[in-house]
Amino acid sequence: MIQRLHPLLPSRFRPLLALPMLLIVSAVHANPIDLSKLPLPPGTKPVAVFPHTAIHVTDAPVDATAAACAKVLGDQGWTP
Numbered sequence: 001m002i003q004r005l006h007p008l009l010p011s012r013f014r015p016l017l018a019l020p021m022l023l024i025v026s027a028v029h030a031n032p033i034d035l036s037k038l039p040l041p042p043g044t045k046p047v048a049v050f051p052h053t054a055i056h057v058t059d060a061p062v063d064a065t066a067a068a069c070a071k072v073l074g075d076q077g078w079t080p
Helices: 001-010 013-017 062-075
Strands: 045-049 054-058
Touching: none
Parallel strands: none
Antiparallel strands: 045 054
16 A cells, blocks of 8 residues: 555655554545644654644554544544
């Protein structure tokens, strides 16, 4: 999957692919959401955070990160 993301990332973000885990979430054709204000699971570190782009990294496993994201979003009333 990372190989598929490489050509899509701007060159300044490509070094992030060497980090332990990179999760990219995108809200396309949706109501404007300020991604910099979304709740985050504990242990994430911001890399590039702007209103329309938010990149965070974590050392946590994918399953634990997905569960933590679902919990913090669910606690604030977000639904899948």
